[in-house]
Amino acid sequence: MPAETTSPTTDHLLLPAVIAAVHAAGARLLERFGHTAPLATFDDVVTAIHANDSASLDCLRDALRVARPGAGWVEDELEGGALPPGEWWITDPVEGNINHVHGQPDWGVTATLVRDNVPVLTVAHVPLTGRTYTAVRGGGAFVDGVPLRPSAKTELRSAMVATGQARPGESSDTYRRIGQSVTAMLEAALVVRVTVPATFQLAMVAGGQMDAFWQHSNVRSGLVAGALLVEEAGGAVSDLRGKPWRLDSEDFLAAAPGLQREAVQALSVVA
Template identity: 85%
Template sequence: MPLATNTPTTDQLLLPVAIRAVHAAGARLLQRFGHAAPLATFDDVVTAIHANDAASLDSLRDALRAARPGAGWVEDELEGGALPMGEWWITDPVEGNINHVHGQFDWGVTATLIRDNVPVLTVAHVPLEGRTYTALRGGGAFVDGVRLRPSAKTELRSAMVATGQARPGESSETHRRIGRSVTAMLGTALVVRVTVPATFQLAMVAGGRMDAFWQHSNVRSGLVSGALLVQEAGGVVSDLHGRPWGLDSEDFLATAPGLHDEAVRTLSVVP
């Protein structure tokens, strides 16, 4: 794919288009919320999740492809790793789909434009809260037009932190590392949450309502939106060893600036 020619100004013009697309998808999901058939089996859950994805993608894909006809489209939201150079839309049509189908409130829709493997624009919408998070690379992060800032905490013993599964069916090795990392943080942080979806935990880190989030995974769709929100808010994003994070990183850490070093010391030694 050829490199896209673009500027911060054209990205800014694209942002309201992406917002409308994500809002339209969110409206469809609101209509479906609370009306799913009772879930009794694994197949029931999978069927409900796929139906949600299809309903959201019907409008989301068409609108975003029309806005950037030259951009690629990532079909598999559970994929990880770097992409070919150029522009790509990475979306999660129902971020927190498992919550939606169980009648829980923490779910939404995300769309992120990647350019040469760097997130440059993102929209994350939470329909039940009526909140929309946005960020442009170099332009700050906002929720409903109000600038986001991370917390001012400087020690983990005062911090609320979180992690969670990136996807079902992780390897036993990943399960073991998640468990050991939670144990390490339980001995260091004030409160540890284990929850999904990642994007909205990261939005809370960006806005100072939570202090750190980490994940043992490189699933792109769950991290790219929140990574840009945290970075543009003034937080720190890296891998668990403190190295710069990218789409090909094996794990992920986002923190308030004053907590990053201690979080790396705590998590990087987990075997």
């Protein structure tokens, strides 16, 4: 599907429709929050997660297709890698779904428009706080209309950093890398958090409440929204070797600009 002729100005015109779609999905999930059936088994958890996904997608899918009729739709939120040329909606209908079904507060809804494998517009909404993060490529990043700016830190030893697993069922080699990277950062940074979901950790990097986030995975739906927020806020986004991050990169790093080089160095010990 060929991409339409666009610019930051025309992309910005999509924002109200995307915000409305994400807010509607968030309101549906807020109604469900705290009403999950008791979770006793793995199957119980999976069933609750799928029910949340379905409820959110009922709001998101049609609204986003109307907003951008020519854009494709990525069905599997846990996929990674590059997409075919053109425009695609990448959504996480319940970002932090595992938190939602366990009655924990860190969850939300994200929708990102990707054009030729580059995220160009994103909306990430946190229903429990009412916060809405937005970014359009070339137009800055905002939370509820207020510009986001990363932290001014220049020493990793003063930094609060975070990571987390992108999905269940990663390879044992990926789990080993996660463990090694946490140890490396415990020795280099001030405080290390290991948590999910990624998007809202990245929103904090964009807004300066967190100093860096890294991940050993390429699950697109957990990274595209936050990557655009950080980049448009003025932060640094790369892979773990400091090379430009792409949808098919094997790993990911977002940091305050004054910390990116030191973070790459600290994580370079992970084989």
